[in-house]
Amino acid sequence: MRDLWRALSPAGWAIGAALALTMLAAGWWLITEPGRARARTNLAAAEAIQAQGQAAAGRDAVAIVTASAARDAATDRQTQENRDAILAAPGASAPxxxxxxxxxxxxxxxxxxxxxxxxxxxxxxxxx
Known part of the structure; x- marks a missing residue:
């Protein structure tokens, strides 16, 4: 075995080192990939929940604005009716x-x- 190490040229050492690094990187990838896959799945689920919440908030906002516009229109209608009634009442032209x-x-x-x-x-x- 000792002779094998001495017999390796610098190119052999480089190839051996590259092979060892490749094996370490492949091992690291195999160990960490399941965690990354779970993280991607969790992120997709969280984004779906967020999108549902945003859609619900948009529906609520439309409902609130619509109700507010209806109330404003009713108030404007009542104000105009009151104004017309006051101007048409007897004595409205009196000083x-x-x-x-x-x-x-x-x-x-x-x-x-x-x-x-x-x-x-x-x-x-x-x-x-």
């Missing part, structure tokens, strides 16, 4: 004290549904 009129406009314009009315715009931009 009103300016202070009472201004207080009424301020109270109406504080409602979210009335903020877009043209007569509320000056009150929205006014600074206290």
């Amino acid at each position: 009103v004290d300016p202070a009472v009129g201004a207080a009424g406009r301020r109270a109406v314009c504080l409602r979210h549904a009335s903020r877009r009315l043209p007569e509320c715009q000056p009150l929205q931009s006014a600074r206290p």
